[in-house]
Amino acid sequence: MLKFTFFISILLLASHLSFSQQKDSTLNLGNRWTNHLHLSASFAKQNYVSEIAFFRNYAFGKSQKFKIGAGLRLNSYWGRNEKQFTSAPANLAKKQALEDTLQISNPSINSLNISILASYQLIPKLSLAFNIDLFGLSFGAKQNGILYASDLSGGQSQVESSPTSFNLLLVDVRDIGSLNSQFLIQYQIMPKLQIKIGFSHYFSEYKTTEIFTQNNDRFRQIFNMAVFGIVKTF
DSSP states (O other): OHHHHHHHHHHHHHHHHHHHHHOOOOOOTTOOEEEEEEEEEEEETTEEEEEEEEEEEEEETTTOOEEEEEEEEEEEEEEOSEEEEEEOSTTTTTOTTTOOEEEEESOEEEEEEEEEEEEEEEETTEEEEEEEEEEEEEEOOOEEEEEEOTTSGGGEEEEEEEEOSEEEOOSGGGOBSOEEEEEEEEEEEETTEEEEEEEEEEEEEEEEEEEEGGGEEEEEEEEEEEEEEEEEEO
16 A cells, blocks of 8 residues: 555656646735645654645635645555554553553554644745644554453463554544644745655554453554655645
């Protein structure tokens, strides 16, 4: 899926760059609505996420420096080697005495989410931006893993799991599923092309086929990653 995502990204970028080179024009100030294509890659500690997103933004005020928008984002996550997912429900998360651990080798999750965005232009060509997933769906292959829990015979068991299918932003440990958020600096390098750098706060989640300790079947991994990408306006 990652290869497919990057292939589609390159095709989309090539088509828009070709158009920009043929017609060098600035944004129409009379039109407060703009469309944006985001392409990025994030990574940290052998965790990787590629992003393709489409946002439609509205500019506020006479200067139109502040923008908010909404759109659709496809995240493709892949983890290399063994990854540890801990109990996800809010009554268990971050409580060491209650948490169990699901270990999965080379996890992979794709999520398609509705997202919102806000940005502010600090100076010409330079902006700060933030975006976050609200809700959506995740999909991916079933994975065999090892569950470590105190009430299991021998303290561990082989289990089957798959990505939690429904994603929902409820804030912090109450979140469900796989969700992405980005804190960014964006710099305009062409009239309709920006580069973006920053960091991503990413939630990835698996659900086991059976319910285990503390009546739980959801396990989560949270991490921060560096983000590098582009934003194409059209």
